Amino acid sequence: MLGRPLRVLVVEGAPDAAERLIHALRGGGIDAAWARVETAEGLCAALSAGPWAVVLASDDLPGCGAAVGLALVRRADPDLPFIVVRETADVDAAVEAMRAGANDCVATDSLARLVPAVEREVREAATRRDLEEQFRQAQKMEVLGQLAGGVAHDFNNLLTIINGCSDLLLQNLPPDDPSRSLVAQIHQAGERSVGLTRQLLAFIRRQVLAPRVFNLNEVVADADNLLRCLIGDGVRLVTALAPDLWAVRADPGQVGQVLMNLAVNARDAMPGGGRLAVETRNVELDAAHAHPGGRAGPHVLLSVTDTGSGMPPEVQARVFEPFFTTKVHGTGLGLATVVRIVEQSGGHIGVRSAVGVGTTFAVYLPREETLGVK
Numbered sequence: 024m025l026g027r028p029l030r031v032l033v034v035e036g037a038p039d040a041a042e043r044l045i046h047a048l049r050g051g052g053i054d055a056a057w058a059r060v061e062t063a064e065g066l067c068a069a070l071s072a073g074p075w076a077v078v079l080a081s082d083d084l085p086g087c088g089a090a091v092g093l094a095l096v097r098r099a100d101p102d103l104p105f106i107v108v109r110e111t112a113d114v115d116a117a118v119e120a121m122r123a124g125a126n127d128c129v130a131t132d133s134l135a136r137l138v139p140a141v142e143r144e145v146r147e148a149a150t151r152r153d154l155e156e157q158f159r160q161a162q163k164m165e166v167l168g169q170l171a172g173g174v175a176h177d178f179n180n181l182l183t184i185i186n187g188c189s190d191l192l193l194q195n196l197p198p199d200d201p202s203r204s205l206v207a208q209i210h211q212a213g214e215r216s217v218g219l220t221r222q223l224l225a226f227i228r229r230q231v232l233a234p235r236v237f238n239l240n241e242v243v244a245d246a247d248n249l250l251r252c253l254i255g256d257g258v259r260l261v262t263a264l265a266p267d268l269w270a271v272r273a274d275p276g277q278v279g280q281v282l283m284n285l286a287v288n289a290r291d292a293m294p295g296g297g298r299l300a301v302e303t304r305n306v307e308l309d310a311a312h313a314h315p316g317g318r319a320g321p322h323v324l325l326s327v328t329d330t331g332s333g334m335p336p337e338v339q340a341r342v343f344e345p346f347f348t349t350k351v352h353g354t355g356l357g358l359a360t361v362v363r364i365v366e367q368s369g370g371h372i373g374v375r376s377a378v379g380v381g382t383t384f385a386v387y388l389p390r391e392e393t394l395g396v397k
């Protein structure tokens with residue numbers, strides 16, 4: 024459960040006392056890689072050579088007692104667990120150490136407490152770091168969103184001029200004018216840019232626009248023609264739609280967008296052709312099988328499977344990240360938009376992929392318990 028091996032920094036004057044601490048950790052099943060320092064200078068050097076998972080500091084070291092050690096550790100890493108080690112248990116001293124900012128205080132005459140204390144503090148520090156990272160990421164996205172929203176908006180206004188003027192020019196130029204093809208290219212590029220800004224704005228927009236209760240099969244059936252058109256002749260489209268599919272509550276237009284994004288990605292992964300399977304099914308997720316971030320209970324599954332290139336694990340780990348792309352002209356916003364739509368609808372998405380075999384994206388939307396709607 025804890026990182027292996029756990030890097031333990033011991034601030035202790037006596038080598039044998041430090042070894043006893045490590046012995047206790049190992050006896051409790053903690054695989055410790057450790058170093059010992061006994062001066063403030065030594066501690067500073069060790070901290071900058073880190074990272075460490077936990078610091079165990081003796082409180083009776085002249086020149087580098089727990090208080091000095093704590094200040095140095097906190098300056099280097101506010102989240103690094105710091106456990107004071109005393110010879111004997113002393114409630115007042117323990118309270119004082121923890122008031123000063125130590126995470127715990129353990130006595131060497133009852134070392135049984137050391138292992139659970141280290142395990143708990145290391146785990147809690149990891150959770151704190153995760154939360155901070157999530158928060159930082161959310162803040163970054165917020166700022167990026169504002170920036171991208173502003174740019175997309177202004178850019179859209181400029182595009183209206185570019186497209187409007189090139190359109191007028193095209194209408195006014197005689198059919199055999201040599202400039203026609205150039206103007207037509209400007210117009211085409213302008214239209215493509217409108218699509219791009221629209222995708223950017225859809226990504227930034229937060230609210231689901233028009234949620235209603237519907238049957239996912241309808242969206243797949245409606246998209247059939249468009250899908251065939253998108254994936255081209257080389258890819259065979261196979262649909263398997265469950266006849267008694269439960270209803271879901273979402274914005275059907277946006278769910279259509281989810282399907283399109285997944286289908287376009289699948290097409291891009293099968294440049295030499297292949298098979299695209301779209302399936303809908305009722306699934307009952309139990310707690311053990313619910314995906315990370317997903318809930319247990321009845322769901323409608325929409326899965327999109329291709330027989331394309333597949334992804335290595337390092338790509339798979341990043342596919343939902345905004346702006347992550349492996350394509351020359353990709354925006355990296357397709358799947359980020361998909362995630363946003365799915366999560367706004369109370370659902371979640373999973374991916375399974377094998378290089379050279381293909382990829383499945385599985386979208387789970389919670390069943391809507393409305394009577395009379397299928």
Ligand SMILES: Nc1ncnc2c1ncn2[C@@H]1O[C@H](COP(=O)(O)OP(=O)(O)OP(=O)(O)O)[C@@H](O)[C@H]1O
Binds near residue numbers: 284292347349355382
């Ligand atoms: N079905 C798939 N097979 C293989 N790789 C995929 C698949 N779907 C997504 N990916 C990978 O995930 C990356 C991110 O996908 P995403 O849709 O977010 O952006 P994109 O497709 O690169 O750009 P855009 O959607 O703007 O065209 C892709 O660049 C690709 O590397």
Ligand SMILES: [Mg+2]
Binds near residue numbers: 284
């Ligand atoms: Mg894409």
